[in-house]
Amino acid sequence: MAEYLKPVPTPDPDTKKFWEYAKSHELRLPRCTACSLLFYPPQGLCPRCLGDALEWVKMRGTGVVYSMSVVYANRSKGFKDEVPYIFGYVTLDEDVQMLTNILFKGDPFQVKIGAAVEVVFDDATPQVTLPKFRLRAG
Amino acid sequence: MGPLTDKFCIAGVGETKHMRPSNRTTHSMGVEAVKRACEDAGIRPQDIDGITSYNIGDSTAGTSIGSSLGMRLNYAVDIQGGGSSTEALIAHAVGLLTGGYCKNMVIFRSMNGRSGRRPGGQALSGPTPVTPISTYDNFNQLYGFLSPGQRFGMSCMRYLKDTGMDPNKLGHIAIAHRKHASLNPKAVMRTPITMDDYLASRWVSKPFRILDMCLETDVSAAIVIVPREQAYDLRQPPVYIMGGTARTMADNPLWNYSRDVIHYVAGNYGRQRLFGMSGVTQHDIDLTSSYDAFTFTTLIQLEAYGFAKPGEAGEYVASGMIDIDGRRPNNPSGGHLSEGYTHGISMVIENVRQLRHRADDTCPGWQQGRHTYDRAKGCRQVKKAEIAACLGWGTETMSSSCILRR
């Protein structure tokens, strides 16, 4: 396996579970048990009511593209051989938005706002798995 | 008129050349810029006792600059930040002067923005280290979301989708600012461009082409702020600070992308405060400066501060409004797109020169305020320049602003 040159996450107590679930190919996000807000990125307390009793809810893993950029220039080693790549925000069916890469084959401009996507898990290193998204039919 | 009116003035402005590369330290450039701003004002650095600056970990502390210029300081602070910092530090200076902590203030920015560290921290080799600054940054970087262009591109794409604006309208901003730069001897890019040139320029990060993006340069610039009473003894016509916003954040800035309409930017939260404090309305503003790191950041600021109705900024810029001879010119210096990137301070400086009626162009009498207003002869002075609005931008969620008058 080629050396992974991109940044890797530094899990902290607030995000550790997110990465552990990702490693077992589950997309789970924290939900506040007090006010039921589902949120991303993970943090240790609810940004709405400040409650700190959180549960990790499994997402269906499907959603639509909220917005994106198609990157043609990135000089960083890990990314420079991958251009053009897309990152964007995906609105999950559970009505929460995530930053992610949107994977595609061929013309990047086929990826449009509103496109249906589904999660895939990229086992980047033996330690780290990144949830990403790809276009899905219908 | 608002509570600040007439109390404090921008008395001096100055900068180094825009260099690519400078082959100089940020210290050397910072000393030159502060010295030039003092010379412009007709004040000795020793008569300034407060110095502030902004940087992104890429510059020299104000204490060092002050020391080299023989200043005996009562205040020195360097804040973290790029865009939106200039207007924030103007507010900061006003507070220090009001409180009597300092007599006179200078603000500077010094950066090897091209040859040194570039915004977004994109390393030329090797992986970008993930520093545990915050969870938010970590998540961004993992996915190659590193530069401002990539970030703002997402807001722009969603804006285009929600408003149905023709994306080519962004080109009008690039074209107007380049025309202005053609009248600015200091500008890096002075050759006028057409819509065809714009549309033929390469994608960097769709929706942005290379001509949507600013010019990174090595540069330092400085602004001297003094109380009104002091300004009368100085060399230049005073430019009064009418009001501003210091560093307004959008609601829930960390969560902007996950909860809100991403192009509802921080200026929307600052707009009423800015005009309320200044005691004027958009209608009273003769010229604007926008933080044109990208064409889109200009577009969205003009909308956020109420110069264009929601969804109509494209029409605003395409109508000729922002042209130097339009109803409300924007960035007559050429701005970041064509003069050179300074993280915002140069746009405030240009507005000061315009309000003095002393745009530093090729008119023989510019230093005395005598202009031909003939663009074919290189005149860059805006015809009616009584009140200017400076629109600072950090990110979608961070904004600052001020209104200045002659």
Ligand SMILES: [Zn+2]
């Ligand atoms: Zn809650």
